[in-house]
Amino acid sequence: MDLLSDVIGVMRVGRPALSLEVADPGWQTAAPVFEGARCYVVTAGCVRVTGPGLPKTGSSSITGPGDATVTLQVGDAVLVPHGTAHTLVNPTDGVARFLSGAYRMDQARPHPLFHDLPDLVGLPSRPDRYPSLHASIELVRGELDEQMYGRDVVLPALLDVLLVYLIRACLSERAQSQATGWCTALTDEVIARSLRAVHERPAEAWTVASLGAFAGLSRAAFARRFTAMVGQPPLTYLTWWRLTLAARLLQTTDLPLSAVEQRSGYGSAYAFANAFKREYGMSAGRYRHQ
Incomplete structure (x- = not known):
């Protein structure tokens, strides 16, 4: 997609x-x-x-x-x-x-x-x-x-x-009127390539360096370019997208929490539980129930 x-x-x-x-x-x-x-x-x-x-x-x-x-x-x-x-x-x-x-x-x-x-x-x-x-x-x-x-x-x-x-x-x-922002990020092949990678493979153990290498830039150059265009550092957006995806899975599927954790890129239940509660103010189980 x-x-x-x-x-x-x-x-x-x-x-x-x-x-x-x-x-x-x-x-x-x-x-x-x-x-x-x-x-x-x-x-x-x-x-x-x-x-x-x-x-x-x-x-x-x-x-x-x-x-x-x-x-x-x-x-x-x-x-x-x-x-x-x-x-x-x-x-x-x-x-x-x-x-x-x-x-x-x-x-x-x-x-x-x-x-x-x-x-x-x-x-x-x-x-x-x-x-x-x-x-x-x-x-x-x-x-x-x-x-x-x-x-x-x-x-x-x-x-x-x-x-x-x-x-x-x-x-x-x-x-046409902006040099930064999502409207330009989607047309910038380097940044768009890294965004597609995050969306297609959110469970991969991405780092700023690996995303930069995938996009064809050094770690520092990629981090500066990504942050300027997207408005967030690479790993901040990665975390945001993983938790957004997790919330969507909780809303629309009956997958067990362990499967939601894995699909959204969290290797442990503890890490997922802490990240989800910090982002949404409640546990993943309570979120699904509500």
Whole structure:
């Protein structure tokens, strides 16, 4: 499994929800804080979105802090990766239509990749630059408009695809304006190689030196580069990922604790118990029970 799939996999909770909304002239609504991510795609008319992290009207991407407003035209999208409160308004005399998607996420332990995204990210319609995102939006629109058989199976899958393409586009936009962070770490072959190794083989006895050697750098050079891009030292992220994986296994499987310990890279029950309790404030057994 690739890094982005891993990130979404450990954060997602339940099935996504999707609806096609109709906004009459003057319509407005306040979207409260949500335990997950939201997205909107305008299919007719325009919708104005206001919230923290949005640019001034007319900007092509979202980078600045503070409240601001953007007006979405047909095909434009907005991703709300942290479930931040925001408002939506139809500012015109015509009827607007837009797709509204919701993805429940485990906000108690968000992956650092999501920290790298602003509260709201706007993506203007760019079929030439993001053809896969544009195509997925068209597929979702078609399923909603045509009322085809099997849509209850197709739509959740398409919504998952849409989320991935939205995050990919967001990371691509961010990478152009940032020299560090997860958006650049995923495109840096050296750091991405070490991250894939940690995700694919978390139980291996990794050290900074062995990860650096695997990535093709000296220990010191690798540690500096990894920390600058990821925002954490290599072994700090390794520990974080191992315990995140352990928690996911406790939530979603019936594996005995000994198997969870081994899969998450802990050679002894004592070491695992101490690390898990330090991270989650309770024993692994109690965590699974709750």
